[in-house]
Amino acid sequence: MTPLIFVTGGVVSSLGKGIAAASLAAILEARGLRVTMMKLDPYINVDPGTMSPFQHGEVYVTDDGAETDLDLGHYERFVRTRLSRRNSITTGRIYENVIRKERRGDYLGATVQVIPHITDEIKRCIDEATAGFDVALVEIGGTVGDIESLPFLEAIRQIRTERGAEKAIFMHLTLVPFIAAAGELKTKPTQHSVKELRSIGIQPDILLCRSEQPLPDVERRKIALFTNVPENAVISAIDLDNIYKIPGWLHAQGLDQIVVDRLKLADKARPAELSEWNAVVDAMEHPVDEVAIAVVGKYVDHQDAYKSLAEALKHGGLRQRTRVRLKWIESQDIEREGAAKWLSDVHGILVPGGFGDRGFEGKVAAAQYAREHGVPYFGICYGMQAAVVEYARNVAGLSGANSTENDRNTPHPVIGLITEWRTATGEIERRSEASDLGGTMRLGLQEQRIKAGTLARELYGREVVGERHRHRYEFNNRYLATLEDAGLVISAKSIDETLVEMIELPRSRHPWFLACQAHPEFLSTPRDGHPLFVGFVRAAREHKAQAGGRLLKEAKA
Structure with missing residues (x-):
């Protein structure tokens, strides 16, 4: 079974889960690992092909003709793996698959329910898309607390329970806002976001804390204490003027090493070779x-x-x-x-x-x-x-x-x-x-x-x-x-x-x-x-x- 990194988001949308996941994937690839990525979107459309660009943004197209979420474009720009329709799954496609099986009689007359039938189909799609790689990152669309994403979150909770902590880990991207009037970074939204995750049985292993400025050590320790996440796994994800700087920024904080250690990938992973990304950043900066x-x-x-x-x-x-x-x-x-x-x-x-x-x-x-x-x-x-x-x-x-x-x-x-x-x-x-x-x-x-x-x-x-x-x-x-x-x-x-x-x-x-x-x-x-x-x-x-x-x-x- 391919080791999995599940990426979730909390507090607000548009924090950059796709970019963060792709950046981590780029570092892991730079360590010699064969990496793939996947997006689970909670909307009921079968795919975004007929959705308005004003609502959804770009419709990205893969080699095999799948119309997918724009995050797959980020994935392919950061890693060299070519993705396919298997790497982009929506709630609509999951339900379509399950209903088709029900109509064929695959469930032998059983009552078809969200658990186990919908969650089993989600797990099947994840296995199908990630097989044969050293590691896979699976991004869950939406924000923790949304009703529509609950089946996906339940499915990944089950995967962690079934496979154990050495085959599946959770990385949660959250917001640590700076309140100008108080002159302080506030950790409470992150605490509540993790509390929401834990209420459905998911304990994050890694926190990516999005903020305008680097997290001070005192705030990092506070977040670690209240979320039950190791202090070294509370990663500062600051606003950067260039998205191609993010792999280097995350690597400098040891994010890839945390993943390698937790998923027992040390025998496959070499030291990160980020010279290509450094060259990209240098060309943009000069x-x-x-x-x-x-x-x-x-x-x-x-x-x-x-x-x-x-x-x-x-x-x-x-x-x-x-x-x-x-x-x-x-x-x-x-x-x-x-x-x-x-x-x-x-x-x-x-x-x-x-x-x-x-x-x-x-x-x-x-x-x-x-x-x-x-x-x-x-x-x-x-x-x-x-x-x-x-x-x-x-x-x-x-x-x-x-x-x-x-x-x-x-x-x-x-x-x-x-x-x-x-x-x-x-x-x-x-x-x-x-x-x-x-x-x-x-x-x-x-x-x-x-x-x-x-x-x-x-x-x-x-x-x-x-x-x-x-x-x-x-x-x-x-x-x-x-x-x-x-x-x-x-x-x-x-x-x-x-x-x-x-x-x-x-x-x-x-x-x-x-x-x-x-x-x-x-x-x-x-x-x-x-x-x-x-x-x-x-x-x-x-x-x-x-x-x-x-x-x-x-x-x-």
């Missing part, structure tokens, strides 16, 4: 350049919707010691006030994914501004579709071109559902019925073949690459020849040559204009970056330098 990148989206007031994207842009800068300053722009503002007002002071323009017609014309205008002004442009998913629509309208002369997602009566559906344009006769089929939002997307890792001599091929350095997808609408192949004749470069297609994956402009006409149907941000990590983001930031640096040179010449003149 940049040699800075660029401004506009992100033109429709959820910019809730930036968790673009969590992986923002991190991937930073990673692209890390590879060349460049700080990336993000300028978040609501695409509807461009529709109202014009692209020039919002984009004239940036060194690169990125249009990310999205769904629906709200703000789409602002994304199209952003692509047009980038094309006409020579500003580096990177389109992702919907950003590629916006670039195709813009090029069709303004270069290929296809007036009224659009995506059928936004205009079912467009005279030139350059973007559409495959069922709308791929038929046995090759004719465009107009479908009036609505497709099921939860079941018609192209999801997960898929390979594509990159055309020789293109910018994309130069950036990747190889012919075949795999990227993760999450979309429903595709480039309409009926317009392939028309747009190529107008100068658009189709730089990558699916491995079977049936779907357009990447487009770009010739470098004779634009210094850096590239868009892809996939979501490369899901495969970017701080230690390795991603070739498309590295290339985009490099192009932004070059654009900045050229713009600075022009301004200098104008000033001298």
